[in-house]
Amino acid sequence: MARALELARKGVGQVSPGPLVGCVVVSPGRDIVGEGFYLFEELNHAETIALAQAGEKARGGTAYVSLEPxxxxGRTPPCTDALLAAGxxxxxxxxEDLNPKVSGKGFAHLRAAGVEVQTGLMAGEATQINEAYxxxxxxxxxxxHxxxxxxxxxxxATRTGDSRWVSGPESLAHVHELRHEYDAIMIGAGTAALxxxxxxxxxxxxxxxxxxxxxxxxRSRLSPESQLVKTAAEGAPLLVLNGDLHSILKELAARSLQSVLLEGGSGIAGEFVDAGLVNKVTFFVAPKIVGGIAAPGAIGGRGVEKxxxxFELERVQVVQRGKDxxxxxxxRYTKG
Ligand SMILES: NC(=O)c1ccc[n+]([C@@H]2O[C@H](COP(=O)([O-])OP(=O)(O)OC[C@H]3O[C@@H](n4cnc5c(N)ncnc54)[C@H](OP(=O)(O)O)[C@@H]3O)[C@@H](O)[C@H]2O)c1
Incomplete structure (x- = not known):
């Protein structure tokens, strides 16, 4: 399963709006005989790629799949049929795949055909790699996020609004890896202008x-001379949205965008936190002090009284990136 998850991750940036999926086929003699992972453009699913590699060696064997087949x-024939046909x-x-078209039905189909189905192995990791999906x-x-x-x-930022750069080069490099995992990136008009x-x-x-x-x-706050507007003309897509946050997210959902990296500033971050619409948080904390009562804190908005x-974070992870x-x-939004 660890290998199936590793294979699934090879699809990062290339599967949305589908899920990351990896598959390892093991023969009855316990040899790995096939491996595959999903890429949206390739049409073949992880299971069919791994089964094709395995051929007859799959018969009587086990398939480790990182998500319910x-x-x-859909765009492809059922993977459960391919697993059954391969023996x-x-x-x-x-x-389970929470896509309503799939959820529970894949496992039910396999069980009805007499296949032994085992769930739960490395479920935490499997959920995390597809958390957005x-x-x-x-x-x-x-x-x-x-x-x-x-x-x-x-x-x-400092009291003058200067924020280049708060974090060090290792953190900045990692931000690009994070951006790579997301369908959209969002900022407030204040950050765009400043x-x-x-x-x-x-x-x-x-x-x-x-x-x-x-x-x-x-839109009037975006200068035609800004990097965002100039690069939009060169093909890097840019969307300016207004209104309540829920309808802004719905607008992105309608475009099949499943994940958003929200990069500030404190005004928009505060609105999202107040609305309970933040699903994951990552802070890069740099060992520097700028001081100043007028320097913006990370999260604006209304905030809580007590x-x-x-909002407490769960499943907290701490990684050292250079000095940061x-x-x-x-x-966790609900208490108790
Ligand atoms: N260190 C970091 O990671 C980081 C990241 C980003 C930014 N920053 C810093 O943060 C500072 C900017 O923060 P900020 O709080 O001033 O700006 P901001 O959060 O980027 O933008 C706030 C503005 O966004 C618009 N807005 C927010 N929600 C809206 C909604 N629902 N509908 C329509 N418009 C909405 C409003 O624009 P209007 O006022 O025009 O209505 C609002 O004034 C800068 O100094 C920047 O350098 C630091």
């Missing part, structure tokens, strides 16, 4: 769709 006719006797898949399937809204760089005193950012994915890794750059605010009401600490986790 589908049993419906697979056991399928190990950690989690699963969230989108469950809620119909894109997964929102708030990413900010802060100083030790919690500031995202920072004149480019907001492109410069990871150098292949991606199926261009990263859509979204500015929330009034410390007991703070990258702290990430998932906000």
């Amino acid at each position: 589908h049993a419906h006719h 697979i006797k056991r399928v190990v898949a950690p989690i 699963l969230h989108f399937m469950q809620t119909g809204l894109p997964f929102v 708030l990413k900010l760089a802060v100083t030790l005193d919690g500031k995202i 920072d004149d950012p480019l907001l492109t994915d410069r990871s150098g890794l292949p991606r199926r769709r261009s990263l859509l750059r979204v500015v929330v605010g009034d 410390m007991a009401d703070a 600490l990258e702290i990430s986790g998932y906000p």
Whole structure:
């Protein structure tokens, strides 16, 4: 399963709006006889690629698949049919695919045909690699990941609005890897005006769709001379959206965009936090102090009254990046 998950990750940037899926086929003699992973443009699913490699050696064997195989006719014929036709006797898949067309039906089809189905193995990892896809399937809204760089005193810029650069080169390089995982990147009109950012994915890794750059605010605040507007004319997509956050997210969902990296500033970040619409948080904390009561803190908005009401993060991870600490986790909005 660890290998199936590793294969699935090879599709990062190239599967949306589908899920990351990896498959390993093991013969009855316990040899790995086939491997595959999904890429949206290739049409073949991870299972069919791995089964084709395995050929007759798959008969009586086990398929390890990182997500429930589908049993419906979509862009491709059902993978459950391919597994049955290849003579697979056991399928190990950690989690259900929450796509309503698939959910539970793949496992049911296999079981009805006499295949042993085992679920739950490495379910945490399998859920995490597809967290955006699963969230989108469950809620119909894109997964929102708030990413900010802060100083030790919690500031995202100095009192003059200067924010280049809060974090060090290792963190900045990692931001491009993060951007590569997302369908859209979003900032507020304040950041667009003050920072004149480019907001492109410069990871150098292949991606199926261009990263859509979204500015929330009034179009009149975007200068025609800004990098965002100039590069839009050269083909890097840019969308300016206004209105309540829910309808902004719905607008992105209608474009099959399943994930958004929200890169600030504090105004828009505060609105998202207040609305309970942030699904994941990553802060790069730099060991610097800028001070100044007028220097913006990371999160604006209304905020909470009591410390007991703070949004706590769960499944917290801490990674050292050069001199910075990258702290990430998932906000828990309901108490108890
Ligand atoms: N360190 C970091 O990671 C980081 C990241 C980003 C930014 N920054 C810094 O943060 C500062 C900017 O923060 P900020 O709070 O001033 O700006 P911001 O959050 O980027 O933008 C706030 C503006 O966005 C618009 N907006 C927000 N929600 C809206 C909605 N629902 N509908 C329409 N418009 C909406 C409003 O524009 P209007 O006022 O025009 O209505 C609002 O004033 C800069 O100094 C920048 O350098 C730091």
